[in-house]
Amino acid sequence: MQMTVTEIRSTGALSDRRADWDAIAWGPVRHAVRRLQVRIAKAVRERRHAKVQALQWLLTHSYHAKLLAVKRVVSNKGRRTPGVDRKIWNTPRKRMQAINTLRRRGYRSLPLRRVYIEKKNGKLRPLGIPTMRDRAMQALYALALTPVAETLGDPNSYGFREYRGCADAIAQCFICLAKKCSPRWVLEGDIRSCFDEINHAWLLRHIPLDTKVLGQWLRAGYLDKGLLYSTLAGTPQGGIISPVLANMTLDGLEAAVRKAVPRRTKVNVIRYADDFVITGSSQELLRDKVYPAVAAFLQKRGLTLSKEKTRITPIEQGFDFLGQNLRKYGGKLLIQPAKTAVLAIVAKTKEIIRAHRGNQTAVMISKLNPVVRGWANYHRHVCSSAAFTKVDSSIFGQLWRWARRRHTAKGKRWTRKRYFRTTSTTLWQFFATVKGETGPGRIVDLQRAGSVSIIRHVKVQGTANPYDRDQDEYFRGRAARGWARLHPLQAGCTI
Secondary structure, eight states: OOOHHHHHTOSSSOOHHHHHHHHHHHHHHHHHHHHHHHHHHHHHTTTTTHHHHHHHHHTTTOHHHHHHHHHHHSGGGGOOOTTTTTOOOOHHHHHHHHTTOOOSTTOOOEEEEEEEOOTTSEEEEEEEOOHHHHHHHHHHHHHHHHHHHHHOOOOOBOOOOOOOHHHHHHHHHHHHHHSTTTTEEEEEEEETTHHHOOOHHHHHHHHOOOHHHHHHHHTTOOOEETEEEESSOOOOTSSSSSHHHHHHHHHTTHHHHHHOSSSSSOOOEEETTTEEEEEOHHHHHHIIHHHHHHHHHHHHHTTOOOOOEEEEEETTTTTEETEEEEEEEEEEEEEEHHHHHHHHHHHHHHHHHHSSSSHHHHHHHHHHHHHHHHHHHHTTTTHHHHHHHHHHHHHHHHHHHHHHHHTTTSSSHHHHHHHHHSSSSOOOOEEEEEESSSSSEEEOOOOGGGGGGOOOOOOTTTTOOOTTTHHHHHHHHEEEEEHOOTTTTTTTOOO
């Protein structure tokens, strides 16, 4: 039996705290938080800054918001990864106790635990892991900051924003570049070490958030190999609130670029996090007007453009953006998976197959299917048929060699019958049989990229705001058509 938060709190200290957490009805909790977020967004649109601050204070001190903050921390992929205090909230009792620790008074952020992850180019990217309490505090204050960020965000910013994603950014590129009269030149921009270089003074002065709490996260420092280092710039990369802070830092880029160029110059800005492209009618316009405007905009925030990754390219030569290649052939724009993306998925499947030389076939298929399905679903909105065929062909070659090495004494016909079957769509469907406890076994097929249908994505409206009550039906309609995933705070909420 589920209980509302009010009912749970009214019972006082219960002997079984496990029942507290498991009995929470999350629908009313989300409803209460969303009501406050909608009010914050409305106050932002009306430019009532004092009311925005009052509502943010109310939200960050709300028991419902603290519940959601803890739930987010214990539900994400890093819930078993501790910070420098080596604590994790892995029991209902600890989660209920954690709610009472989310207080502004006396709050002190602990240093981040520094780890390194490998990038595609082989370099190491530093990642800071906050403690569970710091993560929950960031999640709590992100609930109050996100409505402001969504209301003030650039229309064509698509990274780390609700109901927006890479497909929307690529669709906007198509809108700006597909016509015969579309601009021919593109500035490919990349900000060097964006998360690590943002100026702290600028953040504290311009981000509408409690400066005392924000300053704690910015100056927390990090532990690396037992040594404590101070953080003089940047946001806590790996923190829950960092994407929101980075987005708000770069908001205003579109206005700055448009202000620097004359009208009717076919200038469009499409940004995804710290990667962006800017179209223009001429190379000179992008080089002499747009580039200096972008550099000046970033300099105020302590950021600079990466000279290695920032270039001006004609659309006939094409460019890669978000793992996809955009290029005009004879005046027709084609968007396809980039060669690097194809090589990456082929290398990934090869690594998985090699790692399962002695494992059961069904186990290997269970590892391959999410990888292939996820890659194909990402690229299903563009001209990907040829790339899907190439990927399937490469995976088939890998699997055939894998099967032949497993059974060197068997012939090719035996190998084919053992691992491949004929279906209505293909003659060579790789499969495995999982034996059941009773009755015949169950057949498990390998996911083929070519079996994923190509479906055109309808771009989200640039001015759409998920915290505007008048646009609830718009976002529900997009979710129903599969163009967006309904946010948990909005699902089932009637305001």
